[in-house]
Amino acid sequence: MDHSAHHDGAGHDHTADEHPHGHTAHGSPHGPGHGGASWAMAAKATLHCLTGCAVGEILGMVIGTALLWGNVPTMALAIALAFVFGYSFTLFAVRRAGLSWKSALKVALAADTVSIAVMELVDNAIIALTPGAMDAHLDDGLFWSALLGGFAVAFLITTPVNKWMIGRGKGHAVVHAYH
Numbered sequence: 001m002d003h004s005a006h007h008d009g010a011g012h013d014h015t016a017d018e019h020p021h022g023h024t025a026h027g028s029p030h031g032p033g034h035g036g037a038s039w040a041m042a043a044k045a046t047l048h049c050l051t052g053c054a055v056g057e058i059l060g061m062v063i064g065t066a067l068l069w070g071n072v073p074t075m076a077l078a079i080a081l082a083f084v085f086g087y088s089f090t091l092f093a094v095r096r097a098g099l100s101w102k103s104a105l106k107v108a109l110a111a112d113t114v115s116i117a118v119m120e121l122v123d124n125a126i127i128a129l130t131p132g133a134m135d136a137h138l139d140d141g142l143f144w145s146a147l148l149g150g151f152a153v154a155f156l157i158t159t160p161v162n163k164w165m166i167g168r169g170k171g172h173a174v175v176h177a178y179h
């Protein structure tokens with residue numbers, strides 16, 4: 001629905017245009033015709049997502065490595081925890097804004113699923129393709145350089161994805177009504 005005819009952007013409360021499912025009536029956080037998302041907005045959303053993913057993935061890698069698990073179960077745990085922590089950062093932020101658990105979970109899933117999936121795909125592909133990284137131990141520089149390098153590349157690839165999604169009212173754009 002195009003509200004641009006009566007929306008000048010000044011002092012507008014986006015929550016007033018909110019639909020029951022937490023989406024705004026505008027196509028982007030700035031409304032139609034406002035150029036979509038900025039790179040800074042996309043980078044901030046990606047960094048938010050990366051923080052949760054990194055906490056979960058590092059925790060999973062540390063647990064799996066410490067328990068002497070094989071590569072596949074360790075990576076599976078790391079990916080699962082990356083999603084859990086990635087979602088939880090958004091979930092608790094929107095809960096503080098007053099949403100019910102059910103509504104907050106819907107917002108977190110809508111906001112973060114694509115971002116986390118792209119980030120995990122890129123990050124884990126880099127780790128898997130770095131010679132020796134999958135067999136490196138926690139005290140090995142190769143373990144940490146592959147992991148951190150994977151996060152850096154994942155950030156660079158995921159930021160444009162988030163910019164595109166936010167500009168279309170998807171991804172982290174659904175969270176903006178609750179900030």
